[in-house]
Amino acid sequence: MTEHIERFLVWILVERGYSTHTAESYQRDVLxxxxxxxxxxxxxxxxxxxxxxxVSALYASNASASVARKLSSLRTxxxxxxxxxxxxADPLSGVAGPKLGHAIPSFLTVDEVFSLxxxxxxxxRYWRRDxxxxxxxxxxxxxVSELISTxxxxxxxxxxxxxxxxxxxxxxxxxxxxxxxxxxxxxxxERETLTIARVQRGRKAEREALFLNGxxxxxxxxSVERFLKDYGMRAGIRVTVTPHALRHSFATHLLEMGADLRxxxxxxxxxxxxxxQKYTHLNIDHLARVxxxxxxxxxxxxxx
Numbered sequence: 001m002t003e004h005i006e007r008f009l010v011w012i013l014v015e016r017g018y019s020t021h022t023a024e025s026y027q028r029d030v031l032x033x034x035x036x037x038x039x040x041x042x043x044x045x046x047x048x049x050x051x052x053x054x055v056s057a058l059y060a061s062n063a064s065a066s067v068a069r070k071l072s073s074l075r076t077x078x079x080x081x082x083x084x085x086x087x088x089a090d091p092l093s094g095v096a097g098p099k100l101g102h103a104i105p106s107f108l109t110v111d112e113v114f115s116l117x118x119x120x121x122x123x124x125r126y127w128r129r130d131x132x133x134x135x136x137x138x139x140x141x142x143x144v145s146e147l148i149s150t151x152x153x154x155x156x157x158x159x160x161x162x163x164x165x166x167x168x169x170x171x172x173x174x175x176x177x178x179x180x181x182x183x184x185x186x187x188x189x190e191r192e193t194l195t196i197a198r199v200q201r202g203r204k205a206e207r208e209a210l211f212l213n214g215x216x217x218x219x220x221x222x223s224v225e226r227f228l229k230d231y232g233m234r235a236g237i238r239v240t241v242t243p244h245a246l247r248h249s250f251a252t253h254l255l256e257m258g259a260d261l262r263x264x265x266x267x268x269x270x271x272x273x274x275x276x277q278k279y280t281h282l283n284i285d286h287l288a289r290v291x292x293x294x295x296x297x298x299x300x301x302x303x304x
Contacts, residue, residue: 001034001043008080017169019145021221029073043081046091055095064098071097106239107248113138116241119231126214128190130227132183133211137243139180140164141250141268144221144243151208157181166269174267184210251276 009027012018018026036054037046051074058067074092081087108116117134120127137147146164154163160181161173191212195205198216209218224243232241239245251264265276 001037001039001041004043004081004086005030005034005077007084008077011080012076018167021145022167025069026073026076029070030077032070033074044087046087048091048093048095051091051095055097059098068097071095106242106245107252108237108239108241108245110253112235112237113246113249113253115235116231116237119235126190128183128187129211130231132180132187133224134228134231134246135180135183136162136176137246138250139176140174141247141254142174143247143269144224146269147224147243148209148211148219148221150210152210153208155184155210157185164269170269172266172269 005027008030009023012026013020013023033054034041036057037050041050055067055071058070062070071092075090078087078090078092082090117131117138120130120134124130133147136142137144140162142150142162142164143166146166149165150162156162160176160178162176164172164174166172191210194212194214194216195207199205203216206212206217211219213219213223221243228241228243228246232239235241247268251268254264254267255261261273261276265273268276270276
């Protein structure tokens, strides 16, 4: 099975354009299934019974969401094997995954976003960079993987646009506004300082990446996640602040201000409109305001 797994990883990286992070996740899930079945088992001998036994074992130590993700990885793997004519039938056919609830994504209120943006202060070592990152995440709704992949050449300063490479390496242009532009411009001298220090240490300069770490190399997703959580706690925000929470906030606030769903779908880089629809939750206060402003009966009661 090992040879087929290696070919599968090449396929999702090269032909499907998945990120390295996503490919590693698929690899872990498929290798876990291989260990369960036995590494010497021929992939052509795998049946639905093997899959069901594996799923039963997963439920003992995994949450439903993790079980669903691992099953999704296996479905993609066996879809590849059928495409390559390695197997004739899909052993996952008829195997049901766990039923997952549709949880409303965590998001920040507008006031909480402003508090978060003010959290970095001059005594923080990389406060200009961190502020620029938070402004850009909120202004564009981009994923953290897209943020750390952004290069200097992707920024159109005059038109205030950023070229974002999303899933499947599909590109989209997103406006980012004056606030993000100003904070990024303020960060650029700090970036130059990090680059010079890197060269002085005998390392090759990072000339492409927009956002750098303390060593002058490309910033990692984990670093962004870490400092966002810290700033969120400092600002006293009620939810854990993550890059995805800012993405949810971006979409939620756009919809609350009247943006149409198709526009938000395009900005987020969603292939399916149904994926964007989870952001249509609106808080009760907003709904009440809209009702009071729009409904004839509500207006009459206020006039009375």
